[in-house]
Amino acid sequence: MLSSLLLVSLIASSSTPIPSDLGQPMEWSHGQPPLESIGELAFGEAGILFLADPQAASVFAIKTELEGSQSALNLLIEAPDVQIAALLGTTAVNITINDIAVHPKSGDLYLSVTRGSGTGSQPALVMVDGSGGFKHLKLENIDFMQKRLSAAADDQRAQSITDLVYFDGRLYVAGLSNEEFASNLRSLAFPFDQGQDKTPIEIYHANHGAYETRAPIRTFLPYDIEGEAHLVAAYTCTPLVTFSVTDLKPGQKVRGKTVAELGGGNRPLDMLGYEKNGERFILMSNSRHGVIKIPTKDIGKVPALNQPAAGKQGLGYDSIHELDGVLQMTSAGPQAVAVLIREPDSKGLMLGTIELP
Amino acid sequence: MVSTHAFLGPLLLVCASACRSTEAAQILWPSDFQARQVVQVRHLKDAELEALGSLLEARAGLEQHFAVHVVAAGPTPPMAGSYRLEGGALSFQPSFDWTPNLDYVARYRSPLAGSLGTLESECRFVQAEPEASTQVLRVSPSAALLPENLLRMYLYFSAPMRRGQAYEHVRLLDAEGVPVHEAFIPFQQELWNHAGTRLTLLLDPGRIKRGLVPNLEFGAPLQADQRYTLVVDSGWLDERGVRLREAFSHSFRTTSPDRESPDVALWELELPPPGGMQALNVRFPEALDQAQLQRMIEVLDGAGEPLEGRVTIGEMEALWSFVPVVPWRVGAYELRVDALLEDLAGNSFARAFEQEWSAHSGPQETLEHVTRGFLISDP
Numbered sequence: 001m002l003s004s005l006l007l008v009s010l011i012a013s014s015s016t017p018i019p020s021d022l023g024q025p026m027e028w029s030h031g032q033p034p035l036e037s038i039g040e041l042a043f044g045e046a047g048i049l050f051l052a053d054p055q056a057a058s059v060f061a062i063k064t065e066l067e068g069s070q071s072a073l074n075l076l077i078e079a080p081d082v083q084i085a086a087l088l089g090t091t092a093v094n095i096t097i098n099d100i101a102v103h104p105k106s107g108d109l110y111l112s113v114t115r116g117s118g119t120g121s122q123p124a125l126v127m128v129d130g131s132g133g134f135k136h137l138k139l140e141n142i143d144f145m146q147k148r149l150s151a152a153a154d155d156q157r158a159q160s161i162t163d164l165v166y167f168d169g170r171l172y173v174a175g176l177s178n179e180e181f182a183s184n185l186r187s188l189a190f191p192f193d194q195g196q197d198k199t200p201i202e203i204y205h206a207n208h209g210a211y212e213t214r215a216p217i218r219t220f221l222p223y224d225i226e227g228e229a230h231l232v233a234a235y236t237c238t239p240l241v242t243f244s245v246t247d248l249k250p251g252q253k254v255r256g257k258t259v260a261e262l263g264g265g266n267r268p269l270d271m272l273g274y275e276k277n278g279e280r281f282i283l284m285s286n287s288r289h290g291v292i293k294i295p296t297k298d299i300g301k302v303p304a305l306n307q308p309a310a311g312k313q314g315l316g317y318d319s320i321h322e323l324d325g326v327l328q329m330t331s332a333g334p335q336a337v338a339v340l341i342r343e344p345d346s347k348g349l350m351l352g353t354i355e356l357p
Numbered sequence: 358m359v360s361t362h363a364f365l366g367p368l369l370l371v372c373a374s375a376c377r378s379t380e381a382a383q384i385l386w387p388s389d390f391q392a393r394q395v396v397q398v399r400h401l402k403d404a405e406l407e408a409l410g411s412l413l414e415a416r417a418g419l420e421q422h423f424a425v426h427v428v429a430a431g432p433t434p435p436m437a438g439s440y441r442l443e444g445g446a447l448s449f450q451p452s453f454d455w456t457p458n459l460d461y462v463a464r465y466r467s468p469l470a471g472s473l474g475t476l477e478s479e480c481r482f483v484q485a486e487p488e489a490s491t492q493v494l495r496v497s498p499s500a501a502l503l504p505e506n507l508l509r510m511y512l513y514f515s516a517p518m519r520r521g522q523a524y525e526h527v528r529l530l531d532a533e534g535v536p537v538h539e540a541f542i543p544f545q546q547e548l549w550n551h552a553g554t555r556l557t558l559l560l561d562p563g564r565i566k567r568g569l570v571p572n573l574e575f576g577a578p579l580q581a582d583q584r585y586t587l588v589v590d591s592g593w594l595d596e597r598g599v600r601l602r603e604a605f606s607h608s609f610r611t612t613s614p615d616r617e618s619p620d621v622a623l624w625e626l627e628l629p630p631p632g633g634m635q636a637l638n639v640r641f642p643e644a645l646d647q648a649q650l651q652r653m654i655e656v657l658d659g660a661g662e663p664l665e666g667r668v669t670i671g672e673m674e675a676l677w678s679f680v681p682v683v684p685w686r687v688g689a690y691e692l693r694v695d696a697l698l699e700d701l702a703g704n705s706f707a708r709a710f711e712q713e714w715s716a717h718s719g720p721q722e723t724l725e726h727v728t729r730g731f732l733i734s735d736p
Binding site: 116134 | 429
């Protein structure tokens, strides 16, 4: 999530340094990164783009051009799937848009695309150019680093990567295994180190005081809460939970604080943080209810939720019904958000940038 | 107008060229669509080759003169790929595979001044629809009785499946044949093994866990003492884009919830005699997770070294059998079980799926293994 970049400067002075992992920092390789698949995207500092490769149980970092066309600023593209499919020599049913991200320097929109399906599928990184067209970025002759996540030693086990967040010199990777149900959050130093990946952080939160769970995180973002760096995580179930970043060390067990209960039947997809008219908000897209806007003035003060009850609890929110059908959402600067929408009426896709609500 | 027909196994190449200029150049399609083969413009004049060479060197504007498009109703970008000049021909190699049964058009416009015409050629790689042969082999857990707080199911297929459509084709029906509302939690990245032959389905844990909002609002996906049927329709496409050979269904009944961690002390061991390579059979009082059983139990010898051998799972995931590669010897052995091994409701040795929350205790220490010793002795 790009919002991490905006927060780096806000939080840098107050964050507690995290001990660096053992192992020498990795050098950049030059050439063609051995990408087997492509999933979530996240930008780091200085135009570094992180790509999740769940098939290879890896994350890649690549260097991207800093100069660009600010293509994400005023974007409105109908049927982007048809255009991207043609670029990749096929039809829209044969591609999947996995994620979108806006380059914080060049302002260009990047898309993670899979062409085909299964073992015959091919990963593609696509960019919107200055004229609103699509360009395939060949991953050749580029600087890259690959970090393997310790997992999958056999054919059956696979690790999907549900979200990536870069914050303050570390890449946080949330994953989900096809054989184990658990929270699986990794905190990787960047530049990556050469050592074996450490044990994931085990994170817990209370289910209304009665039971605790290690459910997998769906999406998360770094967030400054009263001067201290936190991660705000949204789960497949519906709570919103905060964790102090200083607690998130490899191999540690960390308990989070449940600050909101967003109501059932709703699955979070993406989150970003922003400020408008001096107030801070989190914008969250959902499978069911479009997008919700959560004022976070009280995120540090709200008592941890500990009473079983149906319906919304804790921090309140407003539903933004104009944004129904959002599939992907990412920050496009301090005032805008880029979205991939499946139009509720026509069922067609639309890629666009809109002002933050 | 020129037509070419080339037979290549099940593949038929159908191309048509329309020459709207007097130039001698000719577009040549690949005969094989499998390996990102090149499309060429041949019979180019020396002056054309020189001009195209300059454009290639400058890495600019070449696609204005030669490009391949997918034939579509509206304007689409040219296919991504790379250009090469060799042997008097201009070649375009696509960055991605050709798609069978799709129309492509290649257009060449000479860079020479005064050449106004465009050479155009359409092509389709025709492939006969392969036969529907892929099927659902089985489902795990396979028992007829399952706990109402069942966490996970695995669907096994005979061939790799296409990703991204699972939740449209799998349903869980209650005894009246009514689909259980959102029984399985949909993940954008579906949970497949690497080969695409096994799908993991998770019953919504938010609805299984007591006290969570989804549980309070919708109840658990499964209720005790009910009959359910897992149904897979035949419209699900395999990796080739072909429907399943037939629909699949699997019925089971539910029992009361299981909220207890498994216990190795309750396992029944059937010990093999020394000197042979008969199976060590371990029977559990309840079925355990089939995928985890394959890799989470080891047999250690007296020196604590793991034995090599073959694991099979039977009796509806309640039997684990191990056949070593070297004969059993008289002496002490040990079963070493990963503490994360789960039963069907997600209860592991390390922790039950739901643990009582204590504000003071904090998360408990991680238990890595549990062990159970056994002795191989002379009869």
